Amino acid sequence: MAENKVFKIGRLRLIDDFLIALHTSFVTKSTFPEIEKDGPDITSMFQFYRQRGFVEFGSSTSTLNVIFPTLFERDILQCSSLIPLLQVESLCRDMRSNQALEHTAKIYRSDCFTYVI
Secondary structure: OOOOOEEEEEEEEEEOOEEEEEEEEEEEOOOOOOHHHHHHHOOOHHHHHHHOOOOOEEEOOOEEEEEOOOHHHHHHHOOOOOOOEEEEEEEEEEOOOOOEEEEEEEEEEHHHOOOOO
């Protein structure tokens, strides 16, 4: 069985130079052979997909968790260990082929948003 490398691409989300979220995408080299070269310059995964001919996206069921930040997340998001984070995980698919494009994990500072349900 051939190995398929998985690449982790992280993006920080800021509002007025204030870090509010960390988006992490996991993509395979078999789906995106150029990911190793292009990865460091990606600021939008959807833009990256569109440039490669994937234009209709959909998500599988998303999972929402309330978590407390790890030391790494506290450092990146500049928050204390007592600020809960909202973590959303999902699988993004190309709607035409149903091919999985990425597994994504997004972490948001809960003290920076108002959520309407």
